[in-house]
């Protein structure tokens with residue numbers, strides 16, 4: 526249970542201080558617990574502000590338009606880029622871009638000035654948006670994305686995002702992003718993300734992924750987003766040792782983190798669940814089936830031991846051979862019900878204020 530009254534909060538904090546003043550690690554943990562409690566309180570205070578944002582969203586949803594992209598000329602546009610270019614900037618209504626089946630070899634940018642865009646594909650034959658750019662070819666990992674979204678309120682349903690750049694073992698600059706999401710309040714349903722190194726750049730903002738398939742070799746879910754992944758299938762194609770996530774959190778006051786719930790971790794190679802990109806990296810897996818590919822240590826500090834005291838790597842009610850706790854690094858957190866609670870619902874991403882049913 527999360528403490529509810531002010532009095533309970535004080536008691537709770539005092540008792541945790543009393544029990545745990547013995548080490549830095551536990552002090553950090555207490556700091557985090559108190560942050561989490563405060564966050565719950567702040568949420569109530571900020572409710573009014575969020576209601577305003579909801580109004581903007583509600584207005585956009587009540588006034589939707591649809592445009593059709595089809596390569597055979599039967600729609601309004603033949604490419605996704607043409608469709609996006611047709612939308613007047615700073616639109617206040619949702620624009621549903623219906624994308625007919627096909628392979629779209631396009632580098633797609635959804636700029637900050639185009640909020641409320643939905644990419645909607647056909648569930649039986651999802652369109653594939655593909656590219657093969659790499660960090661070395663474009664100068665930066667950031668630039669390699671096949672699809673880059675800087676806008677808020679983006680939604681994708683039944684879309685395959687792909688980056689086919691091969692990853693040579695030991696090569697530099699081979700990172701090839703399939704999707705970069707930098708806008709906030711974005712949701713992905715029934716989407717597929719194919720790539721090798723750095724497939725899904727969960728860059729920043731509040732994000733929701735449901736029923737998605739995410740494949741890659743190294744750090745294939747990475748970035749500073751605050752994201753909830755539900756019913757997702759994480760498929761490693763590494764041939765050696767790699768990490769599935771590289772969550773970046775450089776400061777204890779940042780609210781970013783990845784939460785995976787009711788998901789599956791499988792594929793090839795030997796994988797860590799996460800490696801710390803920044804001292805305060807935060808990742809939680811709950812109710813997730815973990816195949817034997819998960820290395821028994823579970824997590825990596827990326828060679829920087831001071832991170833052992835600062836990262837928040839939690840597991841809760843996971844199953845499968847990879848979830849066996851024997852051999853886990855001592856700084857893994859086996860979460861209690863109370864500790865897990867903030868991570869295992871849409872409140873982790875403030876979803877109750879912006880997630881709409883697709």
Ligand SMILES: *[C@@H]1O[C@H](CO)[C@@H](O)[C@H](O)[C@H]1NC(C)=O
Nearest residue numbers: 630656657658659689690691
């Ligand atoms: C990337 O794709 C283009 C277009 O299909 C192709 O011409 C090029 O050879 C590919 N590059 C690599 C490195 O695979």
Ligand SMILES: *[C@@H]1O[C@H](CO)[C@@H](O)[C@H](O)[C@H]1NC(C)=O
Nearest residue numbers: 648682683714715736882883
């Ligand atoms: C996603 O796929 C499932 C079947 O796997 C289907 O039941 C659901 O309606 C789809 N969701 C959307 C938003 O199309």
Ligand SMILES: *[C@@H]1O[C@H](CO)[C@@H](O)[C@H](O)[C@H]1NC(C)=O
Nearest residue numbers: 774775776777778779780804
């Ligand atoms: C963490 O970030 C906050 C807000 O950006 C900033 O005020 C604070 O100085 C940062 N702390 C550290 C240790 O960098």
Ligand SMILES: *[C@@H]1O[C@H](CO)[C@@H](O)[C@H](O)[C@H]1NC(C)=O
Nearest residue numbers: 821845846848849850851852
């Ligand atoms: C976990 O792994 C250890 C060491 O390999 C093994 O002895 C133990 O039986 C395993 N536990 C479960 C529940 O499979």
